[in-house]
Amino acid sequence: MDKLWSFSSRTNNAVDNVRQQWEEERDEQLDDDLIPLSQVLEDVDCFLNNNNAATTTHNSSREEQVPNCVVVLHKLLESMMDKYNRSAGCNGSRRSKFGKNPKNDKSFLYMVDRIFKLSTTTTTTLNLDKTTSILERVMFILENDLCALLEDHISKNWRPTPPPPPRKSSSFGSLQFQLQDHERESPKPGNPDDEDDEDDGLLPTFSPEDLSVLNKIVTVMINVGYHTECCMAFTNYRRIAFKTVLQKLGYTCIRMDEVYKMQWEFLEGEIATWNRVFRHCTSVLFNAERKLYNSVFSNQPHISRAIFSVIAQAVIVNFLNFAQAVVLTKPSPEKLFKFLDMYETLRDEVESVIILIHDDGSEQCAKDLGSELAAAKHGIIEAIVAMFYDLENSIKGDNERIPIPYGAVHPLTRYVMNYLKYACEYKATLEQVFSSQYCMNHYLYIDNNNNKGTSTTTTKIQEKNTSSEDQELDETPKKSPFVVQLMTIMDLLDVNTERKSKLYKDPALRCIFLMNNGRYIVQKIKGCDDLHESMGDNWCRRMQSSLRLHHKSYQRETWSKVVQCLNPDGLQQQGNKVSKQILRERFKCFNSMFEEIHKTQSSWIVSDEQLQSELRVSICSLVIPAYRSFMGRFKHHLESGKHADKYIKYHPDDLETLIDDFFVGNAMSMPRRRT
Known part of the structure; x- marks a missing residue:
C-alpha cells in the first residue's frame, strides 16, 4: 500500500511538472502569435495622441471604437500577470514575482504605463472599465511584491553585529549600602573615541537588485496614483523592521506601569540598554535608513523625506516615552548617574535628528518632536536636581549615635x-x-511672585543662590549653580562630621576622627581636578588650616601632660640637691602615661599614610628631645642605686620605635624596649 501511495505521489508530481511546462510553452506561443510588443505600444501611443487631439479640438464626448492594439495590449498584460501569479503561487507563500526576468519586467512596466494613460484619456466606457480593472490587478500584484520584498528582508536579511558598548558604566550603590561598606572606587567612564563610528551594526542589507526592483515598483505605483497605498505599505513594513532590529539589539518597549514597578537593579540594566541602543540608532541606523529611502524613492525625494520623518519620529517618541516613564520613579541619589547618561543621550543625539527632519521640510514633525524632547529633558533635569536634594537630606538626617571605632573615616x-x-x-x-x-x-x-505664590523647589534654589551671592559678593567670577550645590553639600558634610566627633568621649580621639575625615576630604578634592576647581584653592586652604588646628589640639590633649612629667622644675631641693624620690615619680609617671597612650593609640586608625607620618613625626619631635634631655641630665642620679631600669625603662630610640606603632589599628599587648 505504501509503495502504491509513493507511486501515486510521483505520478501527480510528474503531471504537475508537465502541466507547468505546457503552460509556459502556451504562453510563449501566445507571445509569438500576438503582434510584437513594440508595435503594439507604438500603435497605442498613436491612438492616445489622436484621441487627445480630437478631444482638445472638438471637445467631443462620443464613445469611439476600441482599436485592436488596445485589445492586444490588454491580452499581453493579462498574460504576463498570469505568469507572475503562477511563478509566485507554487508553494502558496508570499513571494516576490517582480525582478526574476528584467526583460519581461521592462516590458511589463511599459504596458502598465500605457494602460494608465488609457485609463485617463479614453472615452470608451467599455474600454475604461476593462482598463481600470486591469490596472487594479496590476497594482495588487505590485503592492504584494513590495510587501513580499520588505517582509522577506525583515525575516532573513538583517545581520546583527553588536553596536559599540556604552560610554560609561555608571552603577553606584545606595547610601544605606555604602554606610555598611568600605570605600568603593568609582567606575571609570569609557572613551567615546573608542567607539567605531564606521561600524554599520544592524543595517538594511538590500541587494542592489532588490533596491532596483523596489524603486521600479514604487515609481509605477506613485505614477499611476497609488502613492497612498505604496507609502502606507512601505512605512508599515519599515516600522516592523525597525522594531525587529531594536529587539535584536536588546531593546524592547516597556509599558509605563511596568517601568514604575520595576526594581532599580533591573531598571538600571534597561536604562543602560536604552542608552546604548538609542545612540546606535541615531548615529548608525537612521543614516542607513535614510540612504535606503533615498535609493527606493530616488524619483520622489519629497516622499523619501516624509517617510523618514514619520519613521524617525515614531522610533524617537518610543524612546522618549521610556525616559518619561523612568523619570516618574522615585528619585534617590544612587540613580543620578544613569539619569545623567539619559540626559546626555537626549542632548547629544535627538537634537541632531530633529534638525535633520526640519531641514527635510517636515517642520511640524520637527516641532512636535522638539516639544516631546523638551518635556523629557525637563523631567530628567527635575529628577537630577531632586537627587541632590535627597543627598542633602540624607546627610542632614544621619543622626547615628554610635561613633565609628578607632576614629576611622x-x-x-x-x-x-x-x-x-x-x-x-x-x-x-x-x-x-x-x-x-x-x-x-x-x-x-x-x-x-507676581501671582503671590512660590514653589518649594524654587524657594530652595533661590535661597541658595541668594545666600551664595551675599557671601561671595566681592568674589569674581560668581559661582555657578552647580558649584553652589557642591558647596552646600560640603558644608552639610562638615557640620555632620563635627557633630559625630562629639560622640567620642576622648578629646584626643575626637581630634583623630576630625583629622581622618578632613584629610580624606582634602585628598579626594585634590585628586579630582574638576572637584578641586569647583571648590577652589581658598576652600582647600581653609580645610588645611582646620586640620592643623585639630593636630595642635591632639598634641595638647595627649602629650602636654606627658611632657610635663619631664619638666625639671621642682626636682632640686635645698642646696640644689636632686630629690631621687621625686625623680623616680617623674620617670614612673612618664612610663605609665606613655604606655597607656601606646596601648590605646596603637589601636586607633589613621588610614592616610602622610597624615600618619606627620602625626608620628610631630610626636617624636615633641617627646623625644624632651625625654633625651631629661634622661641625660638626671639618669646618673638613679643609676647608682638599685633597680634603676625599673624607672629608666626606655632609651630615646625605644620611644621612637614605639611611636611607630601608633595609628595602625593593632593594640600592642607589651611595649617593646631595647635590651
Missing part, C-alpha cells in the same frame, strides 16, 4: 566624597542641568 564621608568625585566626571553636564534649572526657576520665581 566615616562611611558617610567616603560615600559623599566618592559620589561627588564621580559626579564631577559629568561636571559639564551638571553645570548645564543646574543652569537650566536655575533659569527655569528664576522665571518661575518672578511669575509666582
Whole structure:
C-alpha cells in the first residue's frame, strides 16, 4: 500500500511538472502569435495622441471604437500577470514575482504605463472599465511584491553585529549600602573615541537588485496614483523592521506601569540598554535608513523625506516615552548617574535628528518632536536636581549615635566624597542641568511672585543662590549653580562630621576622627581636578588650616601632660640637691602615661599614610628631645642605686620605635624596649 501511495505521489508530481511546462510553452506561443510588443505600444501611443487631439479640438464626448492594439495590449498584460501569479503561487507563500526576468519586467512596466494613460484619456466606457480593472490587478500584484520584498528582508536579511558598548558604566550603590561598606572606587567612564563610528551594526542589507526592483515598483505605483497605498505599505513594513532590529539589539518597549514597578537593579540594566541602543540608532541606523529611502524613492525625494520623518519620529517618541516613564520613579541619589547618561543621550543625539527632519521640510514633525524632547529633558533635569536634594537630606538626617571605632573615616564621608568625585566626571553636564534649572526657576520665581505664590523647589534654589551671592559678593567670577550645590553639600558634610566627633568621649580621639575625615576630604578634592576647581584653592586652604588646628589640639590633649612629667622644675631641693624620690615619680609617671597612650593609640586608625607620618613625626619631635634631655641630665642620679631600669625603662630610640606603632589599628599587648 505504501509503495502504491509513493507511486501515486510521483505520478501527480510528474503531471504537475508537465502541466507547468505546457503552460509556459502556451504562453510563449501566445507571445509569438500576438503582434510584437513594440508595435503594439507604438500603435497605442498613436491612438492616445489622436484621441487627445480630437478631444482638445472638438471637445467631443462620443464613445469611439476600441482599436485592436488596445485589445492586444490588454491580452499581453493579462498574460504576463498570469505568469507572475503562477511563478509566485507554487508553494502558496508570499513571494516576490517582480525582478526574476528584467526583460519581461521592462516590458511589463511599459504596458502598465500605457494602460494608465488609457485609463485617463479614453472615452470608451467599455474600454475604461476593462482598463481600470486591469490596472487594479496590476497594482495588487505590485503592492504584494513590495510587501513580499520588505517582509522577506525583515525575516532573513538583517545581520546583527553588536553596536559599540556604552560610554560609561555608571552603577553606584545606595547610601544605606555604602554606610555598611568600605570605600568603593568609582567606575571609570569609557572613551567615546573608542567607539567605531564606521561600524554599520544592524543595517538594511538590500541587494542592489532588490533596491532596483523596489524603486521600479514604487515609481509605477506613485505614477499611476497609488502613492497612498505604496507609502502606507512601505512605512508599515519599515516600522516592523525597525522594531525587529531594536529587539535584536536588546531593546524592547516597556509599558509605563511596568517601568514604575520595576526594581532599580533591573531598571538600571534597561536604562543602560536604552542608552546604548538609542545612540546606535541615531548615529548608525537612521543614516542607513535614510540612504535606503533615498535609493527606493530616488524619483520622489519629497516622499523619501516624509517617510523618514514619520519613521524617525515614531522610533524617537518610543524612546522618549521610556525616559518619561523612568523619570516618574522615585528619585534617590544612587540613580543620578544613569539619569545623567539619559540626559546626555537626549542632548547629544535627538537634537541632531530633529534638525535633520526640519531641514527635510517636515517642520511640524520637527516641532512636535522638539516639544516631546523638551518635556523629557525637563523631567530628567527635575529628577537630577531632586537627587541632590535627597543627598542633602540624607546627610542632614544621619543622626547615628554610635561613633565609628578607632576614629576611622566615616562611611558617610567616603560615600559623599566618592559620589561627588564621580559626579564631577559629568561636571559639564551638571553645570548645564543646574543652569537650566536655575533659569527655569528664576522665571518661575518672578511669575509666582507676581501671582503671590512660590514653589518649594524654587524657594530652595533661590535661597541658595541668594545666600551664595551675599557671601561671595566681592568674589569674581560668581559661582555657578552647580558649584553652589557642591558647596552646600560640603558644608552639610562638615557640620555632620563635627557633630559625630562629639560622640567620642576622648578629646584626643575626637581630634583623630576630625583629622581622618578632613584629610580624606582634602585628598579626594585634590585628586579630582574638576572637584578641586569647583571648590577652589581658598576652600582647600581653609580645610588645611582646620586640620592643623585639630593636630595642635591632639598634641595638647595627649602629650602636654606627658611632657610635663619631664619638666625639671621642682626636682632640686635645698642646696640644689636632686630629690631621687621625686625623680623616680617623674620617670614612673612618664612610663605609665606613655604606655597607656601606646596601648590605646596603637589601636586607633589613621588610614592616610602622610597624615600618619606627620602625626608620628610631630610626636617624636615633641617627646623625644624632651625625654633625651631629661634622661641625660638626671639618669646618673638613679643609676647608682638599685633597680634603676625599673624607672629608666626606655632609651630615646625605644620611644621612637614605639611611636611607630601608633595609628595602625593593632593594640600592642607589651611595649617593646631595647635590651
